[in-house]
Amino acid sequence: MSFLQNKIEKFDQYLSDHPKVKFFLPQALLVVFLFIIIGYLSFNASSNLAARGIDTGFSFLNKKASFDIQFSMIEFDSSMTYGRAYLVGLLNTILVSVIGIIFATIIGFFFGILRLSTNPLASGLATCYIETLRNISLLLQIFFWYFAVLRLLPSAENSLVLFNFVYANIKGIYIPRFVWTNLSFFIYGIIFTIFFIIIFNKYASILREKTGKHLPKFLISIGLLIIIPSFVVLTFGVSLEFSHPKLEVNMGISNYIGGVSIIPELIALAFALSLYTSTFIAENVRAGILGIDKGQKEAAASIGLTKTQILKLIVIPQALRIIIPPTTNQYLNLTKNSSLAAAIAYPDIVLVFAGTALMQTGRAIEIVTITMLTYLTLSILISIFMNWYNKKVALTEK
Amino acid sequence: MENIIQLRSVNKWFGEFHVLKDINFSVSEKEKVVICGPSGSGKSTLIRCINRLEEHQKGSIIVDGMTLDENTKNISAIRSEVGMVFQQFNLFPHLSILENCTLAQIWVKKKTKNESEKLAMDYLRKVQIDDQALKFPGQLSGGQQQRAAIARALCMEPKIMLFDEPTSALDPEMIKEVLDVMVDLAKGGMTMCVVTHEMGFAKEVADRVVFMDEGNIVEEKKTSDFFENPENERTKLFLSQIL
Ligand SMILES: Nc1ncnc2c1ncn2[C@@H]1O[C@H](COP(=O)(O)OP(=O)(O)OP(=O)(O)O)[C@@H](O)[C@H]1O
Ligand SMILES: [Mg+2]
Numbered sequence: 001m002s003f004l005q006n007k008i009e010k011f012d013q014y015l016s017d018h019p020k021v022k023f024f025l026p027q028a029l030l031v032v033f034l035f036i037i038i039g040y041l042s043f044n045a046s047s048n049l050a051a052r053g054i055d056t057g058f059s060f061l062n063k064k065a066s067f068d069i070q071f072s073m074i075e076f077d078s079s080m081t082y083g084r085a086y087l088v089g090l091l092n093t094i095l096v097s098v099i100g101i102i103f104a105t106i107i108g109f110f111f112g113i114l115r116l117s118t119n120p121l122a123s124g125l126a127t128c129y130i131e132t133l134r135n136i137s138l139l140l141q142i143f144f145w146y147f148a149v150l151r152l153l154p155s156a157e158n159s160l161v162l163f164n165f166v167y168a169n170i171k172g173i174y175i176p177r178f179v180w181t182n183l184s185f186f187i188y189g190i191i192f193t194i195f196f197i198i199i200f201n202k203y204a205s206i207l208r209e210k211t212g213k214h215l216p217k218f219l220i221s222i223g224l225l226i227i228i229p230s231f232v233v234l235t236f237g238v239s240l241e242f243s244h245p246k247l248e249v250n251m252g253i254s255n256y257i258g259g260v261s262i263i264p265e266l267i268a269l270a271f272a273l274s275l276y277t278s279t280f281i282a283e284n285v286r287a288g289i290l291g292i293d294k295g296q297k298e299a300a301a302s303i304g305l306t307k308t309q310i311l312k313l314i315v316i317p318q319a320l321r322i323i324i325p326p327t328t329n330q331y332l333n334l335t336k337n338s339s340l341a342a343a344i345a346y347p348d349i350v351l352v353f354a355g356t357a358l359m360q361t362g363r364a365i366e367i368v369t370i371t372m373l374t375y376l377t378l379s380i381l382i383s384i385f386m387n388w389y390n391k392k393v394a395l396t397e398k
Numbered sequence: 399m400e401n402i403i404q405l406r407s408v409n410k411w412f413g414e415f416h417v418l419k420d421i422n423f424s425v426s427e428k429e430k431v432v433i434c435g436p437s438g439s440g441k442s443t444l445i446r447c448i449n450r451l452e453e454h455q456k457g458s459i460i461v462d463g464m465t466l467d468e469n470t471k472n473i474s475a476i477r478s479e480v481g482m483v484f485q486q487f488n489l490f491p492h493l494s495i496l497e498n499c500t501l502a503q504i505w506v507k508k509k510t511k512n513e514s515e516k517l518a519m520d521y522l523r524k525v526q527i528d529d530q531a532l533k534f535p536g537q538l539s540g541g542q543q544q545r546a547a548i549a550r551a552l553c554m555e556p557k558i559m560l561f562d563e564p565t566s567a568l569d570p571e572m573i574k575e576v577l578d579v580m581v582d583l584a585k586g587g588m589t590m591c592v593v594t595h596e597m598g599f600a601k602e603v604a605d606r607v608v609f610m611d612e613g614n615i616v617e618e619k620k621t622s623d624f625f626e627n628p629e630n631e632r633t634k635l636f637l638s639q640i641l
Binding site for chain 1: 478
């Protein structure tokens, strides 16, 4: 007995001498334990399945999918593989998430700042927007846009025409396709311009440090962004034409051909995700700006900084640090919520892969695992990017 | 002597609440004035009107020959001549101590980085925290932070320094290091308006003491007279409580 006690005491001593081991040992044990359980369960499952004559493994990914996908950013038809179908679904998930994140951020910042307005009408409007949309279930909002709003659009023959080049009807929204000549020159021109602007901005900062001269960086950058590409377009014969969508009647069914079509499922989903998530981002933005002590602005004013300088040098850098971490969570939520796509049949990864492909192949364990790992990877990528960005703004504003 | 700060019949309201009632107050060049009085009497509001962190509604305020009104050019000119030190330090937590001191030199005075860092180090040395220049405010003690805040204000090379209870957020053992810096500054000839309850400091450096109550200047005397022959009953009561 005393021998065991002795051993335990020695082990305790060892742990307190090695804080790293003390920290990681329980976690390592937990991981090992989880692996054993998962390994046991999957071994059990696969032997059960094998006993029932169902084969397992990932070879199905190379088999012909033999189903169609309504909307795809890469070429796809029913003769292609399940692996290809996975890729189509993944890209569609990424597409709607990226659109959602961009618009949710813009709309969220707008309403978050509006809510702090001293004008009671403006702040009331923002409060109303945020409180309403935040408290309605996301699925209901998707249904609202899809079934209530987009279904009100006219049939193809009577399309709604906006600005003479956007055609909206019940089958979706059609916009012109860009047809470029010498596009590569234009792209090189843009890349060159961006480089040039970065170098110019560095130069302006150095100039300020060395001589105290302040150049209007923002205005000159905008100017360069207009002048250099225009010059490239004129000298290298870059031209852009639009291939307008045209109404064609085929076997009594009319449709727009030739432009880029955006399906109503994508529009409804992107709308609902952006608006819903924007309310949470708006609240983060408001909290971030309110989180900055009034004394900060007063101190900045007392040393002579102007209102714009106070915003740029004092308020925004501090507010971003408060805003970014919870906003990262909202980006993750939006990406995960995009799987509600299945409810209106937008072909995202869940509908295409964890839905159709799973039904057809019956490979539930494999497909669900792949899908889960995919979401996990997307989440981790977003987190890594946002952490990097947070570190960047947390560093001193120069 | 020429008055560098001149307030004539200044009135200010917060909504219905009359904070400053017909204040007449002036400070001449190089003069040191201590303002004291019970909490809520309007001391902070008074000195915050001098660099227009607060707007007054009636009367006139003239600082170094410039009238304070809606004219924004004047306000920024006045703010770069009037330094202010706050009770809560209000250092910028995302910038190093050195950057706190160079920020306004670079963006308001358009100085080069080198010049502004050199001046900043000079003032940081004066308040004896030049060895902390590269740290961030959160890494400093309260006393060090307040000294850094004084250096930040001095970097604009102001003609006038305003202090709003600079030591009342500090632990007792740190009060002296901040007061020492302020005494040095006073001896160097700075024009100073100090809201404080540190009567020892008032006796040592103030030329004049102003006592405020309920938005009025109740008593205003040369320092020795103020402590030896206070006339107003409220001043007497206040002094008996605080000394
Ligand atoms: N922004 C404001 N809005 C409304 N009332 C205010 C505002 N700022 C100050 N007051 C009120 O004005 C009065 C005077 O405030 P002030 O801060 O000038 O007093 P003080 O003499 O500095 O007091 P203390 O010793 O507590 O700092 C107080 O009653 C305070 O509640
Ligand atoms: Mg006060």
